[in-house]
Amino acid sequence: MSSRDLILGRLRAALGEPRPAPVDVPRKYRPAGSAAADLDLLAHRLTDYRATVHRCAFADVARVVDEVLGGRQVVVPAGLPRHWLPEGIDVLPDDDLPMERVAAVDGVVTAAAVAVAETGTIVLDGGPDQGRRTITLLPDVHVCVLRSDQVVATVPDALGRVDPHRPLTWISGPSATSDIELNRVEGVHGPRHLHVVITA
Numbered sequence: 001m002s003s004r005d006l007i008l009g010r011l012r013a014a015l016g017e018p019r020p021a022p023v024d025v026p027r028k029y030r031p032a033g034s035a036a037a038d039l040d041l042l043a044h045r046l047t048d049y050r051a052t053v054h055r056c057a058f059a060d061v062a063r064v065v066d067e068v069l070g071g072r073q074v075v076v077p078a079g080l081p082r083h084w085l086p087e088g089i090d091v092l093p094d095d096d097l098p099m100e101r102v103a104a105v106d107g108v109v110t111a112a113a114v115a116v117a118e119t120g121t122i123v124l125d126g127g128p129d130q131g132r133r134t135i136t137l138l139p140d141v142h143v144c145v146l147r148s149d150q151v152v153a154t155v156p157d158a159l160g161r162v163d164p165h166r167p168l169t170w171i172s173g174p175s176a177t178s179d180i181e182l183n184r185v186e187g188v189h190g191p192r193h194l195h196v197v198i199t200a
Contacts, residue, residue: 042120054197061084077135105139107139141194
């Protein structure tokens with residue numbers, strides 16, 4: 001018998017039979033705010049984390065991607081909408097590319113699953129328009145396109161929208177860490193530059 005089984009056995013014995021019915025816990029953590037306020041808060045948080053936020057119409061996504069990554073080679077997931085990519089950009093579709101090849105490109109363009117306004121966090125779930133975790137961690141620049149209807153107020157709201165069985169990556173700004181003397185170093189665990197394109 002493992003220690004886990006022993007502890008769980010003791011808990012079951014202490015609770016007795018029949019087991020108590022699950023308690024219905026209210027999940028209304030905070031009153032719902034406005035969608036516009038959530039978008040403004042998300043943009044503020046991301047900017048505070050040193051990400052660059054671009055707000056544009058859905059039809060202008062390719063123009064913004066061109067401003068950020070024009071003339072560079074980018075890797076994109078298989079399901080990314082092609083109209084998000086400008087003409088003339090050097091696109092490398094991810095077809096299970098080796099890590100060395102992904103690390104050599106200049107940037108990556110992905111979509112997102114959901115974003116949390118309160119924490120300034122973007123969640124990727126490895127969907128067809130987001131791709132493997134590898135392609136979002138190795139290139140130096142990550143451009144993430146986010147629809148305004150994907151922005152929620154709180155983490156519990158976001159958890160209600162994602163599948164916990166998928167490979168979730170939670171991003172709050174560009175990759176950064178600090179040493180013991182609080183010297184900030186960017187790009188250690190992921191892209192040094194994060195551009196978030198929020199579309200209406």
